[in-house]
Amino acid sequence: MKIRQTLLMELAQISGSLVFNQIHSNGIVNPSYRMRPQIVLFGDSITEQSFRSGGWAAALADTYSRKADVLVRGYGGYNTRWALFLLHHIFPMGSAMPLVAATIFFGANDAALLGRTGERQHVPVEEYKENLRRIVQHLKNCSPTVLVVLITPPPIDEHGRLEYARSLYGDKATKLPERTNEMTAVYAKHCVELAKELGLPSINLWSKMQETEGWQKKFLSDGLHLTAEGNAVVHEEVVKVFNEAGLSAPKMPYDFPHHSVIDGKNPEEAFRNLCTGV
């Protein structure tokens, strides 16, 4: 945590020193510039949809406004097995990407049952855990100080899933849910166990959501995906974990001066340390 905090402060607070110098063919040396820290949300549809109205990525981007960029790397329908194919593309080794945190939020599809309509997406729970481990290891290889947070799949409202299928397919809809809450619990348990093994923070969304009465309709729109209130739970939990891990938005400096410190008659003074070439 100390190392990450130091890195973060260095990344964000550097003022007047050159973060990157670039010399072009025309001989011009570019002025220094700071790269804003990045938070990447890697996951399935629940991550992919997180910029929708009321979504947790939008809320997180607002929480970290002028402090960090929130990039969504959500892939609807993906399980951890398929996520591995993207891993090196999304998080290339040796990238200059100033990654400070990542959420890994898979499992809803891995937990789809064999012999049901979602069979194609099923991944055995032991493999799910190992895939998560590989994702974490890759991220740590890319950036040893990155804060990695594991998020379990949300609980399943089986009745809601069947209702949703009926709304799509009518009488032809499946009568057997493709996911059960009980089976998803097993995946959630393995996710939390892995986080403990690796010394990472985790969010047990599966159990957290079920603490609230009426979670089935309050937090889930179709028995699986999140309502605005469900998104708010994820946002709140992620911010809590980030804060506890030393990545607190209020403590992070602005990338550039707040307008109130800029003197209208002498604005240069506020930007003195940026060495801009304007």
Add this chain to the structure above:
Amino acid sequence: MKIRQTLLMELAQISGSLVFNQIHSNGIVNPSYRMRPQIVLFGDSITEQSFRSGGWAAALADTYSRKADVLVRGYGGYNTRWALFLLHHIFPMGSAMPLVAATIFFGANDAALLGRTGERQHVPVEEYKENLRRIVQHLKNCSPTVLVVLITPPPIDEHGRLEYARSLYGDKATKLPERTNEMTAVYAKHCVELAKELGLPSINLWSKMQETEGWQKKFLSDGLHLTAEGNAVVHEEVVKVFNEAGLSAPKMPYDFPHHSVIDGKNPEEAFRNLCTGV
């Protein structure tokens, strides 16, 4: 437009070819990866607040989900004169940033009146226009194919501004609005003129919003900043202009395969062209 479209398709569709090769000290050659195109929103508080609930950046990020990243570079209280100090830091020359579009959305602060409470932020309209020109030129120098869209400041509800001041300062609040709708019109006119001169698309938000009856309260929360409905207008207009300029989200390819084309028993096939090192 043709060039931009071609670049975009190349950026996004490249499959199996190496976008970036990186050789590390350990001799490992990284697999290829694609950088997702970026859309940068550069402006003042109306841009800074655009990830808030119902905000236009969040809506845009959702529209371009899995197609492009939306990065907010909004600086509350800034005018174009101060924006110039940030320009080379936010858009460094020679950056590998795959910038495909940028919105430039200033003027609300430049148009603050001399002799009123916002005097410090005032920038003469001719200078505002020249500052915008410098911003556009810099972006074009960084990336000749980038789509640059100029957005005028929104209209001002003077009554709303005074009400807002009263809510903050009570009887001590100013009795004279620090901005007028009439003066903001002059800035909007110069913004649109510059766009015409430079052959760029623009959004005349000042006039667009006033086409709707009750725009004062419907679109503005405090006589200047946007309500969720005001944000929706900006989102709609930006998407329209992007579409007309050939940057249409539905026509842009997904960065990675849609889950429905992945064969559960043979997932490798769908990722064949990514040459991943997994």
